[in-house]
Amino acid sequence: MTGFARADGGNDKAQWVVEVRSVNGKGRDMRCRLPPGLDGLEPVVRTAVEARLARGNINVTISLTRTDAAGTLRINRELLDQVLGLAREIAGPDAPPPSIDTLLSVRGIIDSTEPRETEEDRQALEQAMAVTIALAIDRLVEARIGEGSHLSAVLLDHLGEIGRLTDAAAATSSLQPEALRAKLRAQIQALLDAVPPVGEDRLAQEAALLITKADVREELDRLRAHISQARTMLRDGGSVGRRLDFLCQEFNREANTLCSKSADVELTRIGMDLKAVIEQFREQVQNIE
Incomplete structure (x- = not known):
């Protein structure tokens, strides 16, 4: 965050x-x-x-x-005396002493001391x-708490949209009982009419596979359970970012399975919309602690 x-x-x-x-x-x-x-x-x-x-x-x-x-400044008197002595030795005892500017230009005449810090x-x-x-x-x-309050409202909106799309998927005509039965009867009849004929064991396996693939109610139920769990996390507060990260993976898994099972244009469109909203939800979850 x-x-x-x-x-x-x-x-x-x-x-x-x-x-x-x-x-x-x-x-x-x-x-x-x-x-x-x-x-x-x-x-x-x-x-x-x-x-x-x-x-x-x-x-x-x-x-x-x-x-x-800032420290303090002090005169190095020992060095000053040496400089003055050398000046008299060179210029003679009657020569005027060096100017202040000259003396100050000699390195070491003026020392600066930094303040000492004790332990x-x-x-x-x-x-x-x-x-x-x-x-x-x-x-x-x-x-971050202020930002989190805003993000919580955004995430709840996304969860509401995921719930709406889940209900829309359950209401599609292709998932109604009579439509499912008609579709399965047609697919099984196609297996019975196959040339060469399909054996009974193979027929049973294919029929079970068709039934499993046609039924997405389990995925829709899990999506609803994930929505409820996410809302509970946001309501309870605390450090929920990592748990919501994991829940995003579960949302994606169910949406992908829904799309892979779908043989209906409307259901596929809803599944794709679901994936888009789940991705938006996941992006915002990255901002949650």
Whole structure:
């Protein structure tokens, strides 16, 4: 299921932003981009994602800006004294000292020192960022729930259309009892009139095959059962994406069997329409957790 969420946080030493994106996926796959030096956050992110999200390709990006990263400057007095001594030795004791610009251009005269982070500081930072990570994931879950409500209505519409087509298939003239009996009588009579004559065992086998192929009531009953099961899943909620995936395979199997058994143009057309709606249903199921 697709979604995006963002949360930010900060303390007296840093500001950070957590962005979480999710796209459709059969399973759960997580990728995480962390600021340098904060690799210890990955288990925190993974645990938070696995606790709330069961399906989808999840990307978590965390950016960090340190507010205490300016550091301080200091004069390397030992090196400065050496430079001034060399200047007097070269120019003579009465020569004026080098200018400030000249001294500052000598590498090492001015040192910059970065603030040092203790282990306690790093742990405190990661704990504060973990709160923001959890907040971003909560917001993503809320966004996905909103999308899920819309998708549930779409899926119910598809199930309604599958049910309508199933009823239309059952009502076709070719599946009415008298039509089935007339068709079977004609086919069996053709076997009896065959030259050379068909043996009794072969006749029984062919008749059983014809009866089985002409009767699609079992497939229609299973389609209705699958519709009921899918509606129950959507009503109960929870992580039903994988179970609906499996149910889509069952829908397709019954629709394919219906088409393969059909010897009637109208029934074949209905079977093809069924397959088209089932495919639309399957595509939307990919968005469900």
